Amino acid sequence: MTASDATQAGAADEIAASATALNRRVAALFGRSLHIRTLDTGSCAACEQEIRLLAAPHYDLQRLGFFFTPAPRHADLLLVTGPMLRAFALAARKTYQAMPEPKLVVATGACALGGVYQPDAFSYGSVDQVLPVDVWIPGCPPSPLALLHGLMVAVDRLAAGVGSMSFSAGGE
Amino acid sequence: MSCLVAFGIAGGLWLAAAIAAIAGSRSRAGLLVCAALSAAGGAATVSGGIATLLAGDTRLISPGGTEVVGSLQLQGSSLAGIFAVLLGIVAVAIGLYIPRYHQKMSGGTAVYLCAYNLALIASLAVLAAGGVVTFLVAWESMALLCYLLILRNPRSRPVAAGAFWFLALSEVGFVLIVAAFAILAVKTQSLQFAVIAARIHRVPADWRDTAYLLALCGFGFKAGLVPLHVWLPAAHPVAPADGSAFLSGLIVKLGVYGIALFAFRLLPDGPAWRGILTMGIGALTAAVGILYALAERDIKRFLAFSTVENIGIIVTAFGAAMTFLAYGQRALWAFLLLAGLYHVLNHGCYKTLLFLEAGVTEHAAGSRDMDRLGGLARRMPRAGVIAFVGTLGIAALPPLNGFVSEWLIFQGLFQGFRTHSHLVGILIVVAAATLGLTGGLAIYAFVRGYGIPYLGMPRTRQAAVATERAQPVTGPALLAVVCVALAVGAPVLLVAMARAVRTVTGIGLRPILLPGELTVIPAHTDFSGFSPTYLTVFLLAVLIVPALIYRAGRIRGQSATVPVWDGGIVAFKPRMQYSAMTFSAPTRVTFAAFYRPAVSLERASDDPAGRSGPVHYETAATPVFERYLYQPVIRAVEWLADLVRPLQSGDVNLYLLYVFVAVLVAYLVAAV
């Protein structure tokens, strides 16, 4: 490694370190109070039912510092469901643009992650074709517990463990 | 004396303008000369009016004769001073407005401008009249000339109807005014106002009350008190914009001047019921006026009803003043007269402004219907700003002049407890509450009146291409500046008006009203006070604070400019906006018992929704006064006329018989 490479690597490390520090600060802020705006890009509304249950006494996301808001201007996190219909893409982009930085996008449900519907004339197939997604929450629909886990992952309060799950039985 | 000289100069200039209009018919130079002379006359009137305010009543002069009936009797009176100032301001503004509004000088325009300038002279003569005959002659000339003004546009049903309503009600009012003056003149053996006022104790109390009631009704026809107001919405839309501005800005104020003349100068001391009646009529007028205004789509009809509302406010102030006098509160009497006169001036200014802007809008965007306009503030920025100043004024929002004068009136009304009579105190509070309701509805109405045409998206093609090039702007802009000046410089103006009020009432308000340099203390020292000047400064300063905070605290770094959050809509369509009628729908539903809407609904067939073909839905507020008051009276008059018609058979022999019988009867009566 040459000297300039070393310097560049050092600079890259510094940037990475400060980026991580920034992420930590943002996560700390969001962890105390996060406002969520839900966005239905064409789902069957099963995901919406589960999301609604989050506000019910059984799961009560407000005890964790999460709140729902209808206004993207007040939102920190965009919770997107549905396979991103082409007719909705403009509205989705406008909603995303209307959110102030820093902001997160969480795609939830099999449709939003690319399953169920393939890209065709009516839909993009998955949300990340139009919006930059930060966290994916699989499920059809994801239970409120899975949604809670996903939101906590989004604000860095829980670690994402699925990477280390192998989904093969009898072996680890 | 100097004020009458100034008035004389103004009269001469207006006469010259009238001649220029006729002489310069069909030439643009004639139009410009006429307008310039008209404006110059207005300036002269303003100076004369200010001189009157400051100097007090002048001596009566009778140019051209002795005290024979038919000679001219002129006197510059303090009460008329403020009206003269208003006349001058209106004349200047309209004079500046005329060239670009009328564009070409055609035969019709020439006649119109001639009539307009002569009407200005007649109005000035009404204000400067020192005697009954002069007043009546000037009044009637003014009415006839205004009839010609309204008839400017090509003959059509609404134009003819509007002009006729104006003339008919004006004549009925005139009969009552003549009766009122006749009572006073006969009982006091004099035709001069000053002498009548001095000898008023010779008139028995019940004749005085009769004269006052006749005057209230007679002048009420001109001022537009409910239910005598029906000519206003009929005549204002059909006259040209400057004609409507003149009508609303000045002519209805002449009716107010007449009421003030009787209430404060000729018949000041009276029983309390006179004041309470006047106050009640005023409050009712204000409420009815603004409620009808909310049901109107035509901008000019809307403004006409708003005029009715403001006249109601002024007359309420006068009525409350009379009530206070009857209970010995002389300071409050003078104060409410002052507040009412101040409101006269303010309303004249911003109503004229709004009518002139309505004319600009009509020419630029092609329609007076609010539902055919929209987004004009972006297409016509100057007109938008000027109309906004006028709207702020008429909605009585600080810091403009409407706020100051209405605030003064409210402060005066709040002193109702000082009459020490429970019933009267309650009645005054009810009047104040009605004015409060009116004020709230007025803000609502003018949010609609400004927002629907000027803000939002254009609702029609014509509104989308409206342009204010070649539209008049100097006249309205001058009025906007005057409105702001009347607000910021209110203390100065109130000093001048306090002097005028002292001449009329004998009460010096200056020490109570304006103890400090720029602070106004209405009515009583321990009640309230504020400074319009400091308020304006404060509001401007307050606007700076957010700007400073933004500059100091904004994020320095990357920022993105993104479109306004609109719900993700693909494209806005003009039909998604409020329309004039839907915006006022809450009021129309709440007050449905008042509006009595007549709804007609027609379907092409009874198929379920979506397949039944076109549906025709129409709703209109019932014209209560026209239908239940005027039509029966008109039918009764016609019936009576039919009854009497046989007398006019056309047979000469029958007529000779009449003459013979009359002479016989006269001899018999004289012999007995």
Add this chain to the structure above:
Amino acid sequence: MPQWFLTGLRRGVVTTHYPARREPAADDLPTPPAFRPEQLSQDRALRLAEVCPSAALAIADGDLVFDVGKCTACGRCRQAVPEAVTASGGFELATGRRQDLVKRIPILASTAR
């Protein structure tokens, strides 16, 4: 209103303590499948890739590629090849890296069933 209050007093607090404590109700949730590599022959793998309605299963480079994100937990793969499929039991599947949701399970190379 009083009815709710009294019912609440009787029933006590029903809010879950997740994530501070384990939530026993989570054991009944439907979850994506787990595959038994020792039972996963070529035919079975093909059958699984065919039958998934969400295109979560595919074959690539001798592996069964399972995209957990696309799985709807419908159970058709388990119905089609019950020997090779079982429940995974995991519901905490969220992640910030999409590729963490794509799993490769080796297919048996031998031709024998």
